[in-house]
Amino acid sequence: MGELSIFCDESGMQEGSSRFYLVTLVFHNQADDLEAALDSYRLSLARRGLPDIPFHATPLKRGHDAYREMDLEARKRMFVSFGVFVQRLPVRYATFSYKSREFGNADRLRALLKRDLVLFLSDHLEYFQSFETVKVYYDNGQPAVAAALRDAIGFMLAKDAYVYRDANYRAFCLAQVADYLCDVELSALKYESHTDTATDVRFFGGIGAFKRNYLKQARRKRL
Structure with a gap:
């Protein structure tokens, strides 16, 4: 019996004001x-002349915030590089997606x-019953x-699932993995519904x- 950590990320508005x-x-x-995957990722960044900064998909694709000084090719x-890192990690994921017309409000x-x-x-x-403890890491904390x-x-x-916001560097890293995978799955929905943007096409x-x-590489990690 061990400990399972769950890292959560979301995209969209709970009030139904976004399409997905x-x-x-x-x-x-x-x-x-x-550690081995982290070391390989840091080495990959250094070899490519890229900064070792936290991964955030939306500002990275748009060239905002910490990525403002990076050109499109570097981004x-x-x-x-982050996608290759994800492939080397011992993780699995699942994504749950909804169209705004399916809910409309947080309840x-x-x-x-x-x-x-x-x-x-x-x-x-x-799989889930094989763990004694389940911990959920969720920084955004939408209720x-x-x-x-x-x-x-x-x-x-029949387990208490405590939600943690303060995380050590490993948890912070895996929260970034959730951000990456959530963005890939959102992009898949946008392409399939023909609502992809100029930023999507320019980037992907x-x-x-x-x-x-x-998408093919990311989904190798689906549970």
Whole structure:
């Protein structure tokens, strides 16, 4: 019996004002070491002449905030380097996505997400029951998401799922992984619904290139 850490990231507005709302969960068995993958990632950044700064998908793609001084090609290299890093990590993930017309408010979102989490946990019950402790790391802390996680885990696993906001550097790193995977899954929805933006196409290319170079690799990590 070990400890499972769950890292959560979301995209969209709980009030239904955005086209899609996504919640991505990254699962890490605390017994699995991260150091080799972290060392390889830092070496990759150094070799490519890229800064070792926290990964945040949206400002990276748009060239905002910490990425303001980086040109498009450097930002693309950073995105690719982080994707390779994700592939080397001993993690799995799941994404739950909704269209805004499906919920419209935070209470409805909480109910839908809890339902889908319960079904997901049921489908993978043996895996989740193999852990004595489940910890959820969720910095943004949107109440509907945090409540749905606590409710579903408590209901299905008979475990208290405490939500942590303060995290050590390993947890902070895996929160960035959740951000990366959530962005890839959101981009997939946008391409499939023909709502991709100029930024998406400039960064990823067309739908074929996106699926081949980003989505296919990311989904190897799905639980």
